[in-house]
Every structure is written in C-alpha cells, then in structure tokens.
Amino acid sequence: xxxxxxxxxxxSVVEKEDVTLDCVYETRDTTYYLFWYKQPPxxxxxxxxxxxxxxxxxxxxGRYSWNFQKSTSSFNFTITASQVVDxxxxxxxxxxxxxxxxxxxxxxxxxxxxx
Amino acid sequence: DVKVTQSSRYLVKRTGEKVFLxxxxxxxxxxxxxxxxxxxxxxxxxxxSYDVKMKEKGDIPEGYSVSREKKERFSLILESxxxxxxxxYLCASSSPGTTSxxxxxxxxxxxxxxx
Numbered sequence: 001x002x003x004x005x006x007x008x009x010x011x012s013v014v015e016k017e018d019v020t021l022d023c024v025y026e027t028r029d030t031t032y033y034l035f036w037y038k039q040p041p042x043x044x045x046x047x048x049x050x051x052x053x054x055x056x057x058x059x060x061x062g063r064y065s066w067n068f069q070k071s072t073s074s075f076n077f078t079i080t081a082s083q084v085v086d087x088x089x090x091x092x093x094x095x096x097x098x099x100x101x102x103x104x105x106x107x108x109x110x111x112x113x114x115x
Numbered sequence: 116d117v118k119v120t121q122s123s124r125y126l127v128k129r130t131g132e133k134v135f136l137x138x139x140x141x142x143x144x145x146x147x148x149x150x151x152x153x154x155x156x157x158x159x160x161x162x163x164s165y166d167v168k169m170k171e172k173g174d175i176p177e178g179y180s181v182s183r184e185k186k187e188r189f190s191l192i193l194e195s196x197x198x199x200x201x202x203x204y205l206c207a208s209s210s211p212g213t214t215s216x217x218x219x220x221x222x223x224x225x226x227x228x229x230x
Contacts, residue, residue, distance in 0.1 A: 009155075035218060043124075045205065045221035091157065102148060102173060103219060107157040 002027045004094050006106035013082050014114050021077045021109045023092030029053075031097035034068065034075045039089040039108070051075065082113045118142070119222035121206050127228045134193040136225050138206030145210065147189035148219060149173075149181065152203040161204075164189055196229045203227075 003026040013019045025034065036048040049059065051068050059066050063080045079086050089110045093103040122137035140147065146165050150158040150173075160173030162181040170181050178200060182190040189208075193200055203226050207219040 004157075006157075037221075043203070043224040043226075045207075047218045047220070050218055093158075102160040102163055103158075105150075105157040105159075107155055 002029075002094055002096055002104040004092050004104050004106035006090075006092055006109050008109045009107070010110045010112070012112045012114060015084060016081050018078060018080050019082055019111065021079075021090050021092075021111065023075045023077065023106060025073050025075065025092070025094045027094060027096055029096040033095045033097075035093040035095070035103065036066065036075075036077050037091045037093065039091065041088070045091065048077075079111075082111075084113050084115050087111060087113045119206055119208055119220050121204075121222040121225050123225050124223060125226050125228075127230065128193075128196050129230050130197060132193075132196050132229075134196045134227065134229075136191040136193075136204055136206075136227070138189045138191070138208075138222055139187050140189075140206075140208040140220070141187065142208060142210070142220065143186070144208035144220075145186070146208060146219075147183065148207040148209075149179075149189065149191045150205045150207065151175070152205055152224070158205060161191065196227075198229050201227060201229045 005024045032053045034051045037045040039045050065078045067076045089108045091108045092106045095103050119140045128134050148163040149161040152158045159175050161179050164170045164183040180192045203224050205224045206222040209217045209219045
C-alpha cells in the first residue's frame with residue numbers, strides 16, 4: 001500500500017524566513033515518482049516538481065529546493081526567503097509505476113507567510 | 116497554455132438531487148481524474164478514466180458515477196446527493212505514454228454544498 005505523510009498541518013513564518021515542509025512516503029515499489037503541488041487560495045493545484053525514485057539529486061529552482069532521501073523515505077521542500085505569495089497549501093504526492101495512474105496525496109501543509 | 120476547466124466554482128444542491136459536475140481539458144489528454152478534497156484528508160481519488168468510455172474506480176467511488184463520452188470531457192455524477200458529499204471536487208488530466216511519469220494538471224475545483 002502507498003502512503004504519504006505530511007506531519008505539519010499548519011506552519012506560520014515571518015516574511016524572509018526560510019521554511020521546510022516535510023514529506024515522508026511509504027511504498028514497496030522500487031519505481032515510483034514523487035510530486036509537490038501548491039494550492040493557492042484560488043483553489044487550483046499547481047505542479048511544482050516531479051522526482052523519480054532513481055534520481056536522488058537534490059534540485060533548486062530559484063527560492064525553492066527539494067531534498068530527496070531514499071534512506072529516510074523523505075522528499076522535503078524548502079522555501080528560502082519566504083514571501084507572502086508563498087502562502088498556500090502544499091501537497092506532496094506519490095505515484096507508483098506498477099499501480100494505476102492516480103496520485104496518492106498527503107493531507108497537505110498550510111503555509112502562512114506573515115508580512 | 117494547458118487548461119482544465121470545471122463547469123462551476125460553487126454549487127449548492129439539496130439532499131436527493133442529481134448533481135452533474137463537468138470537466139473539460141484542452142490538452143488532448145487520455146487520462147482524466149476526479150478527486151475530492153476534505154480538510155485533514157487531502158485529496159482522495161473517486162474515479163479515473165484512461166480513454167473514452169473507459170472508467171476505473173478510485174479509493175472512494177461509493178455514491179458517485181462518471182461518464183466519458185468524449186475525450187476532452189469527464190463528468191462526475193452524484194445520483195442522489197447527500198450532505199456527506201459536501202466537499203471540494205477537483206478534476207485533473209494527464210497525458211499517456213509514460214503515464215506514471217507525467218504530472219497531472221488540475222482544474223480550479225468546484226465547491227459543492229449539499230443542504
């Protein structure tokens with residue numbers, strides 16, 4: 001069975017602080033994909049990043065960075081120098097190669113950046 | 116610019132009514148999905164479709180049905196709406212081929228209230 005855990009329900013930071021959103025996943029499949037989505041107040045989920053299980057290289061995109069560690073089954077997301085526009089709900093999701101086409105989502109982390 | 120649209124942003128219905136939620140994508144995607152989003156539960160898959168007239172149950176199909184008569188359109192049907200179906204409904208689509216690899220694109224969501 002697949003499972004994604006986002007233990008942080010809500011996080012508040014002051015603008016310009018760094019913040020890390022945690023994601024821990026469970027799967028027995030050796031081939032899988034991990035995703036992060038952002039859901040701003042408008043409601044539409046926006047794709048941020050995809051990682052496959054064979055690529056443990058960390059990635060940086062502007063103020064965003066992702067740390068994928070298979071040893072701890074984690075795929076954490078860090079926002080550097082947070083801004084008010086980063087306020088949203090962030091979802092981590094898992095997709096396995098052998099299963100159906102759907103994503104298994106975590107319960108989300110609501111990030112509030114205070115000006 | 117990829118686009119997934121949903122027929123309504125907000126909908127209010129009465130218990131026992133038949134409810135249709137429509138989703139249209141303009142990306143020529145084979146795969147389409149319906150999720151519901153509830154606080155503390157993240158997104159849960161209701162149904163998905165990988166081709167016209169094809170459908171597969173997701174994790175919580177009870178009380179719902181779907182229709183896919185055309186490639187671009189995927190409808191979610193609540194045969195007899197109940198108050199526990201009050202939720203945010205999100206439609207998504209993705210391209211085929213290396214299906215497991217491709218991210219899903221989401222619509223803006225329909226917030227359904229059943230009175």
